[in-house]
Amino acid sequence: MTSQDKVESSFWHRLLDTRLTRRTAIGSAAATAAAVTLPLNIAEAQANNGGPSTVDARKVKPQTVAPFRPVPVTGADALTLPAGYRYQVLAPWGEKFTNDGREIGFNHDYVGYFPIDMLQGGQSSTDALLTINHEYVNALFVGGNTKERTPAQVRAEMEAVGVSVVRVRKEGGAWKVVPDARNRRIDALTDIELTGPVRGTAPVKGATMVKGSVGNCSGGQTPWGTLLTCEENVDGYTKAWAGSGYEAMHQGWVTEIDPFDPAWTPKKRTGMGRFRHENVAITVAADGRVVGYMGDDMQDACVYKFVSRGRYNPADRAANLKLLEDGDLYVANFGNGSWVLLDYDRNKKLQEAKGADGKALFASQADVLADARASALAVGGTPVDRPEDIEIHPRTGEVYVALTNNSKHGNYFGQIIKFREAKDDWTATTFLWEVFAVGGPQSGFASPDNLVFDPYGNLWMVTDNSDLGSNPIKDFHGNNAMFFFATEGPNAGKAQRFAIGPVDAEMTGPVWSPDGKTLFLAIQHPGEDSESLDKLRSNFAAKPGTNVPRPTLVAIEGFPGWKA
Template identity: 75%
Template sequence: MSHSPEQTPEKRSFWHQLLDTRISRRSAITTAAATAAAASLPVSFAQAQQSGVTTANNGAPIGVTPRENARTYPPFRPIEPTRADDLTLPPGFRYQILAPWGEEFTQDGRTIGFNHDFIGYFPADMLEGGHSSTDAYLTINHEYVNSLFLGTEERTPANIEKEKRAMGVSVVRVRQQGGEWKVVKDAKNRAVDGLYDIELTGPVRGTDAVKGATMVKGTVGNCSGGQTPWGTLLTCEENVDGYVKAWEGSGYEAMHQGWVTEIDPFDPAWTPKKRTGMGRFRHENVAPGRTADGRFVGYMGDDMQDSCVYKFVSRQPISGDRAADRNLLEDGDLYVANFGNGTWVLLDYDKNKKLQDAKKDDKPLFSSQAEVLADARAAALAVGGTPVDRPEDIEIHPLNGDVYIALTNNSKHGNYFGHIVRLTEEGSDHAATSFKWDVFAYGGPSAGFASPDNLVFDPYGNLWMVTDNSDLGTNPIKDFHGNNAMFFMPTEGPNAGKAYRFAVGPVEAEMTGPTWSPDGKTLFVSIQHPGEDSESLDKLTSNFAAKPGSRIPRPTLVAIQGFPGWKA
């Protein structure tokens, strides 16, 4: 989610060059998708609680009902591309800077981390059965740092610690007062950063694959994520391997990172857990759902060129007992997608002979399930998982259960614009081991977008998508695009797959982690790495969200308002 590989290493800082290894992906796919079950609604408060709703007739042709309009036409006037150093929105919409990097947010003086990404919205009254749209704990992922802006270019122990403190997840209470959102210094606010104590759980815990560790330090490379039905965050550790070089001599262990980490925003006393059963790779996100028999399912992508799509299915059903469900992800089955024959292949060492027979240089690749999970990418390819074009965000359609996969791009195979794939499980069951799929939308000049990244649905089943292009302004084939942008895409009707531009981000920034408030009146979005190609503090390319008296741009969360909300 940070950037694509088409950048010039010579002009970039050490951190930029390190993160350029995050590369792209490869293409696959063509067939038809059938319907899927509404029982598999994604776990998003704005979506799971609001189905069968309608909205105002936003300029649709005469004869189109409000219900049809809500699902096939944009609720705004689409805007043109721009290269302005601002967040550009349609008429009638406004944004507010909220929780920018460096802002103090805890009672003990901690500050918000760097390069915001996934945003989890947890209503403050959720544990009492509520779904407040004006009071919430937001969890904000912090993917990586810019050493120029952070002042940590010299590789000293103090600077390395500062970088670790700027990553991880900020748990931040926010409240809307008089139409404005404000950070509240709540006692539960905290930074689960790169030095936080976290427990390893599942098959890899205590094994040689993690050097016997049961407790590890920190979560880093926090890209996208997901929210569980029991109200916890699943934060995904993506570009972690390169930090070994960046933090050489600091005690950093790469094998302790690259997992899905579960955090309870409501309970600071609950130790975060790394769920090793979900595999180790460059995790982009977890798209949570339910199987027909009530078990948890999480769809995941390995954000790298020629890497795979996975799903994890818990062995036990979701019980509704929050204390018990917080242990649900310790046990489960991990599968990889084979798009060539539409099957999910089980990554289980004891049950899959291909894993037992897999070799490299005449030596066995794996000798246990722990080793399979610790190198899930190698295991996936060994059993016939399909390498695709940099699978980033995956989301589940709230009305029919179809699975949408953003394949961002892959310069290795000439896929410079990316596409979005739609997958339908057999029998409308997320536990199925076979599926159908097709391409929902291709990027390119005729589509108006390139490099789809994060996705989020509204309750009507419309897809909202943000882009991840690092070469805008330098690659002539993308001159049509302007800055990275957000698009509205109907998933049915005559406009299905058509992209309508809703927002354009600042210079050299991505918009990431879009998340709705439950009433649909606020859209929270992260503004990540504005001005990241700046050569020096004297040659800044952006000043977005800079502090008063400073010109240094700041990553930040923004709250976009002007939406009418969901209508019953």
């Protein structure tokens, strides 16, 4: 029995019937006041999607005015930026970048920034290893066959997904991809190790090693310098890649990759559960345990938290590389502001859960984790409206969640919520929450997706209204866009449009260089709704001499940089 079969009410249908009291909603004034006296562990929360920053968030003043003049709505096939800002195309699909001739993958999504000198304590803003997720392929562009795929096309698609590790350097005022032995591809054919409670068990057919990482949507970075790439829409490949040996149950996990060590085998962290992973926001609690917040990106799915049992040691990277093997997984209940443990031995509801046929849904912790969505709903996790990105405010420690939309229940525009853990402890089992911003014509945005905080504590958000198709309710919005939100002061929660993407494209995976002067942003699936190669809707980032649009990374500059 799937979670979808068991869900009949949405986030708002369930929650708006619950009377919100001071115990279930944060007062904005109280939250702002509390931020002034945050304990050290909260104040050290990282901005930049877990990436490094040369700015101490505790020593900068909140910025309440956008550093640009907002751009008007447009449907142009271009990346539109405010006056004074510029971009360059970097690492587009199909470019060779490894010593063995591998190409950059398709449909760029999450981007991780790892300073080249990070393991030596450095924070270079001009030289780095970037990790780029490649979420899925468009069969029209990869192989040109949208009907029955040939074995050669399946192979090409399997090699075009996954992750690219790319060294980039700023030279002569421009960013360039540069040769490096660490440049490489992790794709659907790469050997990856399963770790944690599901390793070697029945749900994964006894596997300890599996092939590939697919559906790589968003992700996160760890303090010890690894990428966490999140596997989202993995079930659809079963039919498309029939005969290739693809196993859907081997996908749908959080996979850890060390960008600095090509010899280190990537690890699927099964303790963090199997679902449509959109992202993971990593932080370190006051007691040293590592906490990861995650969303299950589908309608009527849940928000999760993983808490490691081991503790982070900045001086022992080898030990840190094992931290995500073991821990506790929780699901959020927004009705009473609690985290519910998903542990078969310690939660009787999981032992007693039965399907429509009267049979037990779970017999072990491996079963619970392998279908975390069904487990979450069985214990009272709150189904919400497509929880996509989750990020942690660098000044307040509050956790922000982008709820993209839910067309099944009329929530076409989505919203951003935020919550604060009890006693400002990320390992707490209770929290308080409130709505930060609501999408719609009155606010100017719809379908919030990826989030990133700058060191001031400003929130930047990109949208994804692709699933609404030609629905006229999104006409006010134009192409997918990127917005700026102040999180403190009189303009808190008000959206200001910074950038607009090309036709049919999403902008994804925003991440800053540590000095805040370059914003790396992925342009995903431009021209995706094209009928054929003769009727292309976009030509964005096309290779010279061709008209075919290409997913790509862009480097945006013109920012003033962060000042204490």
